[in-house]
Amino acid sequence: MDFYDIKVSIIERWGAISAPAERIFWLYLISALILAFLSWAYYRYLVKTKKPEKTSGDFFSYVFDKDVYLHRSAIQDYAYFFINAIFTFGIIAQLLLSSYFFMMAFYHLLGALFGVHEEALLPSSLWTLGLYTVISALFLDFAVFITHYAQHKIPILWEFHKVHHSAEVLNPVTFYRMHPVDLFLTGLVAALLAGLAFAGFFYLTNEVPTVFEVMGLNIIVFIFYIFGYNLRHSQIWLSYPVWISHFLVSPAQHQIHHSTDTKHYDKNLGLIFAFWDKLFGTLYIPKGFEKLSYGINKKNPNPFRNVKDMYIQPFQNAWKLIRPNKETHERAVTFLFVFVFCMAGYILFLAIDKETIANTYSLASVNIEDLTWTEIQDALDNHHYKTVIIPTGGTEQNGAHIILGKHNYIIRHNAEEIARQLGNAMVAPVISYVPEDMHMEWAGTITIPEDTFESLLEATAESFISHGFKNILFLGDSYGNQPAQEKIAKKLSDQWQDKGIIVAHISDYYSGNGQMQWLLDHGYSKIKIGGHAGIRDTSEMLFIHPEGFRRNLVLIDGRVTGNDGDYHLAKKKIGKKMTHLKIDAALKQIRNLLKEEAKTPTAATIVKPYQ
Numbered sequence: 001m002d003f004y005d006i007k008v009s010i011i012e013r014w015g016a017i018s019a020p021a022e023r024i025f026w027l028y029l030i031s032a033l034i035l036a037f038l039s040w041a042y043y044r045y046l047v048k049t050k051k052p053e054k055t056s057g058d059f060f061s062y063v064f065d066k067d068v069y070l071h072r073s074a075i076q077d078y079a080y081f082f083i084n085a086i087f088t089f090g091i092i093a094q095l096l097l098s099s100y101f102f103m104m105a106f107y108h109l110l111g112a113l114f115g116v117h118e119e120a121l122l123p124s125s126l127w128t129l130g131l132y133t134v135i136s137a138l139f140l141d142f143a144v145f146i147t148h149y150a151q152h153k154i155p156i157l158w159e160f161h162k163v164h165h166s167a168e169v170l171n172p173v174t175f176y177r178m179h180p181v182d183l184f185l186t187g188l189v190a191a192l193l194a195g196l197a198f199a200g201f202f203y204l205t206n207e208v209p210t211v212f213e214v215m216g217l218n219i220i221v222f223i224f225y226i227f228g229y230n231l232r233h234s235q236i237w238l239s240y241p242v243w244i245s246h247f248l249v250s251p252a253q254h255q256i257h258h259s260t261d262t263k264h265y266d267k268n269l270g271l272i273f274a275f276w277d278k279l280f281g282t283l284y285i286p287k288g289f290e291k292l293s294y295g296i297n298k299k300n301p302n303p304f305r306n307v308k309d310m311y312i313q314p315f316q317n318a319w320k321l322i323r324p325n326k327e328t329h330e331r332a333v334t335f336l337f338v339f340v341f342c343m344a345g346y347i348l349f350l351a352i353d354k355e356t357i358a359n360t361y362s363l364a365s366v367n368i369e370d371l372t373w374t375e376i377q378d379a380l381d382n383h384h385y386k387t388v389i390i391p392t393g394g395t396e397q398n399g400a401h402i403i404l405g406k407h408n409y410i411i412r413h414n415a416e417e418i419a420r421q422l423g424n425a426m427v428a429p430v431i432s433y434v435p436e437d438m439h440m441e442w443a444g445t446i447t448i449p450e451d452t453f454e455s456l457l458e459a460t461a462e463s464f465i466s467h468g469f470k471n472i473l474f475l476g477d478s479y480g481n482q483p484a485q486e487k488i489a490k491k492l493s494d495q496w497q498d499k500g501i502i503v504a505h506i507s508d509y510y511s512g513n514g515q516m517q518w519l520l521d522h523g524y525s526k527i528k529i530g531g532h533a534g535i536r537d538t539s540e541m542l543f544i545h546p547e548g549f550r551r552n553l554v555l556i557d558g559r560v561t562g563n564d565g566d567y568h569l570a571k572k573k574i575g576k577k578m579t580h581l582k583i584d585a586a587l588k589q590i591r592n593l594l595k596e597e598a599k600t601p602t603a604a605t606i607v608k609p610y611q
Helices: 003-018 026-045 059-063 072-114 126-153 155-165 172-176 180-205 219-226 251-257 275-280 307-322 329-352 354-358 373-382 406-422 450-467 479-499 515-521 535-544 572-594
Strands: 387-392 425-427 471-476 502-505
Touching: 026 059, 026 219, 072 172, 072 180, 072 307, 126 155, 126 180, 126 219, 126 275, 155 180, 155 307, 373 450, 387 406, 387 450, 406 425, 406 471, 406 535, 406 572, 450 471, 450 479, 471 479, 471 572, 479 502, 502 572, 515 535, 515 572, 535 572
Parallel strands: 387 425, 387 471, 471 502
Antiparallel strands: none
16 A cells, blocks of 8 residues: 555545445434434433433533533544554555455356256345345345454453444444454455355355345445444443344444453344344343443443543454463463464465456456556466457448437447456447448448458558457447458458467357347347347447437438338337346357456446446
């Protein structure tokens, strides 16, 4: 990490209040303030005894209690919040790689155990989207619970977790009072379980799984944040009814977790769901308001004098436990054995599956025109990127309802998705000047001679060959592009095959994609489907680039518009299917060609496909 990375990390930490993924996002703070008001009003006007002391005063004095926010412990929180941003940046960067590592490890394991399949075992639908949303939230929550449980039960880990429990007062920033070792352990287990959930759904559906989102967050996590998450670390008492507290962890339950009262030790370890605590025997449900004091224990609630101590002391204390002596020798040896065993397994996986690990590298973009030459050279030399897709489109009339750049928008989108799913491929700039003689009577169409197009394809391919690419793939979205692509691919393949270079025309993308049959099977006639700028093309544009579709047509008297079929039947939903068929046909042909039997998305592909 260089100084620029550190600066960016600190700036992002300062901007946490404007980031929905952060716990102190302004919307979550406002919702917490509203819930705090309801809690204050309840105890102020409805409860006479056994209630928080300062609820008898005004609301703002109760919520913004200066004894809390100006406490020495709170000031430690503020300082630690910003300094820890440097460590958090590096940890998150590594955990993103670890998450992909586990995804691929589990995916390959499933393939090895049950075989690779071309067809989805569980067709993607709203049901699978909803199920994955729930499963991913459950796996995330269990990851947090089980590591939290370990941090309380394993003495070495407890030394680091003490930093969080040393807070003598609670405020929303207390959440960030976590030692980097704590952060790394929790994140690693979360990455492992997230990888398991991802791999399972990816294996079953043959599509990159996504969740129902609000502001980029799993909707379940978003709702959890909205309903008082920030009150967990506060002096505001908000308890749920007993029956709800068996399923969801209330802010009061988490405050009890921070209590110095021995009866509260190691209780309520869950984040969202309380049933993990019930299962592990750590659930504690308050029957009413309980006056609490916070810290590690009553005798010495906060042993850390400053932020430096919060980082250094846990290592010193952990070493005292690990250092061999009569009482701890056996425990230390066991811990070290498990650690070495896990690291050996990790290194063994790296050694065995070099292809997969090479693909964990994430380019800034799959588009060559969006990369620097050094990024491309590094990907070629060190990260197993050896495939380039050369997409060809065209600039031609498409009736009065679709713009002339139709093919260029479609092929760019599809080539990018194909490259992402291949995992080690880049995409050349779209060739938009192609033979278009048949459309030249309509204004705006651009055509070039067939031999010029062939020369352009050949020169483009040889440029990439000269730089070290081994697989050159022509991908054309227009009928007129196919003959030249096939001809030049054969010529160059014959010329370069002795060097282990493949030059191929991916014909199935255009002519073997099954679009026509799918539409026929769904009740559309050939006449209605049409060919040029008909149902298929129009639907694809509605899905990929709806701005390129014109509803208010400009018509020229006495001139044929230039399209056929009934484009009025086009739908975005059909366009999504047409797009899937093209991409899937191309991927299948490419994988057969390159003898790659399974999809291996890179870390950069863990995004919503076809969005």
